[in-house]
Amino acid sequence: MSERKRYVLAGTGGRGLYMFAKPLLKTFTKHCELVGLFDHNPERIAAANDLLGAKLPGFTDFKEMLRAANPDAVIISTRDSTHAEYIIKTLEAGKRAISEKPLCVDGKQAREILAAAKKAKRKGAVCYVTHNMRYGPAISEFKRQLEAGVIGDVKSVNFHENLDRKHGADYFRRWHRVKKNSGGLLIHKASHHFDALNWLIGSNPDQLVAQGATVFYGKNGPFRHTRCEGCPHASKCDFYAEMWSNETNRKLYKEAEKSDGYIRDGCVFDKEIDIEDQSGVLYTYKNGVRVVYSLTAFATYEGWHIQFEGTKGRLELKEVHDTKWAAGNITVHGMEKAVGQSLTLFSQKEGLKLLPIPEAEGSHGGADPQIQHDFFGRPFGSPPTPRMAPLDQAVQAILIGHAANVSMAQGSKMVKVQEFLKRG
Numbered sequence: 001m002s003e004r005k006r007y008v009l010a011g012t013g014g015r016g017l018y019m020f021a022k023p024l025l026k027t028f029t030k031h032c033e034l035v036g037l038f039d040h041n042p043e044r045i046a047a048a049n050d051l052l053g054a055k056l057p058g059f060t061d062f063k064e065m066l067r068a069a070n071p072d073a074v075i076i077s078t079r080d081s082t083h084a085e086y087i088i089k090t091l092e093a094g095k096r097a098i099s100e101k102p103l104c105v106d107g108k109q110a111r112e113i114l115a116a117a118k119k120a121k122r123k124g125a126v127c128y129v130t131h132n133m134r135y136g137p138a139i140s141e142f143k144r145q146l147e148a149g150v151i152g153d154v155k156s157v158n159f160h161e162n163l164d165r166k167h168g169a170d171y172f173r174r175w176h177r178v179k180k181n182s183g184g185l186l187i188h189k190a191s192h193h194f195d196a197l198n199w200l201i202g203s204n205p206d207q208l209v210a211q212g213a214t215v216f217y218g219k220n221g222p223f224r225h226t227r228c229e230g231c232p233h234a235s236k237c238d239f240y241a242e243m244w245s246n247e248t249n250r251k252l253y254k255e256a257e258k259s260d261g262y263i264r265d266g267c268v269f270d271k272e273i274d275i276e277d278q279s280g281v282l283y284t285y286k287n288g289v290r291v292v293y294s295l296t297a298f299a300t301y302e303g304w305h306i307q308f309e310g311t312k313g314r315l316e317l318k319e320v321h322d323t324k325w326a327a328g329n330i331t332v333h334g335m336e337k338a339v340g341q342s343l344t345l346f347s348q349k350e351g352l353k354l355l356p357i358p359e360a361e362g363s364h365g366g367a368d369p370q371i372q373h374d375f376f377g378r379p380f381g382s383p384p385t386p387r388m389a390p391l392d393q394a395v396q397a398i399l400i401g402h403a404a405n406v407s408m409a410q411g412s413k414m415v416k417v418q419e420f421l422k423r424g
């Protein structure tokens with residue numbers, strides 16, 4: 001049996017708990033040992049231990065955690081704007097940093113992480129980002145088809161992301177809704193999509209122009225309160241959500257909110273909201289591929305539509321997602337009939353073909369168990385697989401969103417994406 005490596009989870013919110021802590025304790029025990037929990041909120045650490053049925057040592061001081069728990073790797077699943085600080089501290093200590101997406105929220109943080117990683121290389125410390133979209137069965141099949149050359153050379157791409165009024169609204173209930181916390185949805189959410197596009201297209205972004213606005217949530221609402229709990233508008237609000245009957249929400253958020261004031265059921269019409277709920281990015285890749293990307297966070301239904309046009313044909317992936325799991329009541333009656341995915345090849349030579357998508361079980365369409373296996377189901381020293389996103393690729397994923405934020409702030413000015421590796 002190979003040596004078990006020591007892991008600490010930083011950020012004991014919902015994602016950290018169920019994507020990392022629970023599987024490390026229950027499934028990946030051959031190569032991994034979870035030796036501690038770090039969070040700035042001690043009550044959330046206690047709630048996490050309770051939900052896990054564990055008694056892991058908890059830390060609210062990162063330096064003290066590194067000293068006392070002496071981990072081999074730190075998994076960073078805190079609020080996006082704090083990833084950079086903990087990645088850098090982890091690398092400086094010579095440990096492996098495994099961060100949730102997005103790597104960070106702007107170009108400056110990306111440059112700081114790159115500088116820390118350069119120094120840490122001598123100590124053998126590296127950083128990966130868990131870009132799980134790469135692991136989805138449909139996207140994996142999409143890549144296989146592109147590599148087989150079924151549409152020839154890719155020339156242009158349309159990617160349309162629709163987040164509905166349950167899942168999409170959730171980004172406007174909590175910290176994500178403020179740009180300094182999340183970088184906005186073109187970083188927080190679209191880093192998934194930009195990473196997948198970089199990976200599928202096999203090139204880095206060159207120049208872009210972006211537009212975006214908040215046209216549905218925030219100040220656009222007909223009324224507002226601080227939160228759903230105790231809201232005087234509850235009976236007439238489409239977005240009213242009662243969250244505390246769910247044990248995880250109650251323990252992790254409601255009971256722990258006293259310590260840090262993190263309100264999980266914030267009003268989607270709060271005027272503090274400064275992230276866009278609709279945005280569009282036009283950009284090109286160094287290899288000439290041209291992309292039209294759009295993100296709508298108040299869509300009537302959830303899913304994405306990805307279309308690659310090549311010299312010999314067109315490949316399209318369409319997914320409509322069920323978001324029953326998300327808080328809220330807004331659904332289109334009969335929508336379940338539309339839920340599903342299809343991968344279609346339109347080939348000049350072979351005609352129209354519906355391509356089979358392999359079945360997979362688990363969260364995020366079966367992507368999460370596969371990424372967990374790559375990171376935790378193999379010995380620590382195993383060579384990285386091509387789907388594990390290394391730091392330079394994770395930087396490229398957030399660089400597009402950062403460049404889009406800069407473009408939007410400058411009245412949709414055309415910007416050079418790679419310039420942000422140097423400044424801005």
Ligand SMILES: NC(=O)c1ccc[n+]([C@@H]2O[C@H](COP(=O)([O-])OP(=O)(O)OC[C@H]3O[C@@H](n4cnc5c(N)ncnc54)[C@H](O)[C@@H]3O)[C@@H](O)[C@H]2O)c1
Binds near residue numbers: 039101188364
């Ligand atoms: N890959 C995916 O599909 C996916 C899905 C969901 C979330 N995520 C990412 O996972 C991370 C966590 O998301 P979540 O939904 O669990 O959020 P969350 O709000 O539930 O959890 C965030 C945790 O960070 C802690 N925290 C906040 N500021 C901190 C600080 N300064 N220092 C230490 N701890 C701090 C909070 O107390 C909380 O426990 C985010 O980066 C998010 O983007 C990724």
